[in-house]
Amino acid sequence: MKTKITGKNLYKIFGGSAEDALKLLQAGKDKDEIFEATGQTVGVNDASFEVAEGEIFVVMGxxxxxxxxxxxxxxxxxxxxxxEILIDGxxxxxxxxxxxRRxxxxxxxxxxxxxxxxxHKTVADNVAFGLKIKGMPAAERREKAQVALDQVGLGARADSYPDELSGGMQQRVGLARGLASEPEILLMDEPFSALDPLIRSDMQQELLELQRSLKKTIVFITHDLNEALTLGSTIAIMRNGAIVQTGAAEEIVGSPADDYVAAFTKDIDRSLVFTAGSVAEPGEALDLAAADLKSALAAMERLHRDAIHLVDDGKVAGIVTYRDANAALGRNGGTLRDVLNEDFPAAEPDTRLFDLYELAQTGLPIALTNGDGRLSGIVEPKAVFAQLSTGGA
Amino acid sequence: MISPSDFDFLAIPFADWINLFVRDWLVPNFRPFFRSMQWPVSQVLNGLSTFLNATPMLVFTAALALIAWRTAGRGVAIFTLIALVFIDLIGLWPETMTTLAMVVTAVFFCVVIGIPLGVLAARSDIFQAVLRPILDIMQTIPSFVYLVPIVMLFGVGVVPGIIATIIFAVPPIIRLTNLGIRNVRHDLTEAAVAFGATPWQSLVEVQFPLALRTIMAGLNQTLMLALSMVVIAALIGAGGLGLTVFTGLGRLDVGNATAGGVGIVLLAIILDRISQALGEKRSVRTVSLMETMRSLFSPRRDAAAGESQRAG
Structure with a gap:
């Protein structure tokens, strides 16, 4: 994917000339020592990052x-x-x-x-602010503001004043104002932190939904790791002005770069972060047409498994457990098809572990299929819980 | 007791220095410059004065009462009506109109000078640091002290009186414009800039409208100060109600002096109420007459005559 925003070795020193503080930073002094020596505050310390076009890049700290x-x-x-900070170069x-300004x-x-x-401006005038600044004529900007307000579901409140709206609605207006000028990049500075928890999660879902159709490049700031994990395609974690780790949600939680990140991720609900794919094993399946009870039992013994999937014409047809197969063999005359359980648990590789709980209750391995129904792997129920327990406690 | 002034060689001829500076340098070199500064003031004043004196008393009363009703509510409108009729009945109508013309002229120039200076002060900490002591001096110098250099530089008459008034009354509007703009929420200004506003656009679209209430409070203070100074300016030949009070004092004519004073107070109350209402929310509030009268004469309002109202 194309890189939209690039930050290269960024520093920000507040208070006076930056040179001395920069030298001290390069000599390896930390924020507090520099404040003591020069009275200056280090805002950002050697931050480098890349934001790809169309992704939600979350900065957490x-x-x-x-x-x-x-x-x-x-x-x-x-x-x-x-x-340097580059936008499109x-x-x-x-x-x-x-x-x-441009x-x-x-x-x-x-x-x-x-x-x-x-x-002092109505909701519509607020939304149209960026357009007015650009010099767009009144009728046209009103029209665009209305479109942006409709996008966030506030089309009917165009003529209200901001103080007549609830906090959640006000932030929707804020979002509409951001969208109205049809920018390529949307910067969101802790947009939902001032909202109630319930409204906050609603807004997060709405943002994700909007993003599916808008495909903006979003840089999203938050201090809430759960929010970061919910929204972010890429997450950068900052501490004392430096970026300590950048990666996808699973990388951050799965392999924290240092103790600081680990402490953050400790209390995270891992089932919301990890997907079925992260705990999958390569699955082996038998062809329903070719196999019989004996070959199925043999395969299970070879693989040390209690159950095995069967495929029919390349697609997963069902699952056979060792117990059922053995019993059918004992009865003499049972076929593989008789003991085939067609109501088998199945999921996709990017299903969250959270959604596997119910499937795992059956005790059967969960078949992971891609859209075409072919087996891409299996998830043993115990693997789900093993993954959840590694980071916890 | 021995003090430094006992030694002649230590004495500082401060008064002589000032005389030298003003008489021998400032006046001869800059008199034409100061004279030319009078021109815009006298233009505005003459126009306004002619207009006000030509307007029939009843028409003007009705118009001002209407303005009071639209801005400050019914109570103030009725008060305005009664007060103006009273002024006419005690025979001070022309003087009141002259005073009003002078006050409005002075306030007009205070706004023209003060608001841009206030905006500049809000934009630049350095400019504020320079301006602040100057404003402090302007507000602490007793109003009579202004008059001497003003007479030397501008001569006597109505226009120099108004210039003295402008100097005396301009600090509050500068201070409160500065304060109002500095108090605009930082994230609102930041939002304006983040959407690509130029400094001028963020001033006009965001800062000024949000500071307007504070600026209007400054305008109210300036108006009251101008009214009090216009009376003192009668000492150097400005006419109007101030002259009535001044001649009354000179002749120990208590009746006329009081009449002039009452006229000033009534005018002050009307202007104060209207300008205050302008600063509040734009919506028209209708208050009962009783309530208005009570608020007019509550202790808090004693300063309404314009004495010693100073902006923080």
Missing amino acids: LSGSGKSTLVRMINGLIKPSAG VDVGSCSDEQL VRREKVAMVFQHFALFP
Whole structure:
């Protein structure tokens, strides 16, 4: 995929000339030591990252970790002390004011933590703000604002004032304002942290749904790891201004880079992060047409399994357990088809472990099939629970 | 007791220095410059004064009462009506109109000068640091002290009186414009910039509208200060109600002095109420007459005559 935003060795030092502090940083001093020596605060410390087009890139960190500073470098609200920040190859850290304004008007929109809606403007005027700044005529921008409001389900509230709306609705307006100017990149600075937990998870789902059709490049800031894991295609974890780990949700939780990340991920519900594919084993299946009871039993013994899948014309047809097969063989005259359980548990490789609980209750191995019904692997019930228990406790 | 002033060689001829500076340098070199500054003021004043004096009393009263009703509600409108009729009946109508023209002219120039300065001060910490002590000095110098250099530089008459008034009344609107814009929520300004607004666009679209309430409070203060100074300006030849009070004092004519004073107070209350209402929410509130009268004479409002109202 194409890279949309690139950060290269970014630094931000607050308070005075950056040079001394940068030298100290390169000498390996940490944030506190530098503050003591120079009185300057290190906002961002040697951060490098790449955001691919169309992905949700989540930056996660506690307050003071520099995540808000980092996101503000992308639209030039904060200039980096050193390093480069490129959008489509253009360095926004060093371009002219005029160029920067053009980037903000055409390419990058922002959604704020406390909504930052203009209290003296109606909802529609708020949404149309970016368009007005661009100089679009009133009728046209009203139309576009209406489209953006419809997208977030607030089409009927265009003429209300922000203080007449609930927090969740206000942030939808904030989102609509971001979408109205049809930017390629959406920066979201803790957009849902000020909302109730229930509304927050609604908004997360809505964002994911919108994203499915919009395919914007989103940089999303949060201090909530669960939110990061729910939304992020890629997650970067920041600490004291530095990015300590970047990766997909499974990498972050599965192999934390250091104790700091591990401490974060400790309390995470791993069943929401890991997919069936992560615990799958290569599955072996017998062809229903060729196999019989004896060959099935032999195969199970060879594989040390209690059950085996059977495929018919390449597609998984069912499962046979060792006990049933053995009993049928004892009765003499049973066929493989008689003991075939066609109501077998099946899932796809990217199903979350959370959704496998019920299937695992049957005690049978879960067949993983891709869309075409072919067996790509199997998941033993005990493997599900083994994966869940490694990080916990 | 021995003090430093006992030694003649230590004495500082401060007054002489100032005389030298003003008389021998400032006045001869800059008098034409200061004279030319009078031109815009006298244009506005003459226009306004002619207009107000030509407007029939009843028409003007009706118009002002209407404005009061639309902005501050029914109570203030009725008060305005009664007060203006009273002023006419005690025979001070022309003087009141002259004073009003002077006050409005002074406030007009205060707004034209003050709001841009306030905006600049809000934008630049350095400019604020320079401006602040100047404003402090302007507000602490007793109003009479202004008059001497003003007379030397501008001469006597109505226009120099208004210039003294402008200098005296401009600080609150500068301060409160600065304060109002600085108090606009940071994330709102940031949002404007993040959507690509130029500094001018974020000022006009976001900062100024959100600071308007505070700026209007500054305008109200400026108006009250202007009204109090316009009276003092009568000392250097400005006419109007101030002159009535001044001549009353000179002749120990208690009746006329009081009449002039009452006229000023009534005018002050009307202007204060209307300008305050403008600063509040735009929606028209209708308050009962009783309530209005009570609020007019509550202790908090004693300063309404314009004395010593200073912006923080």
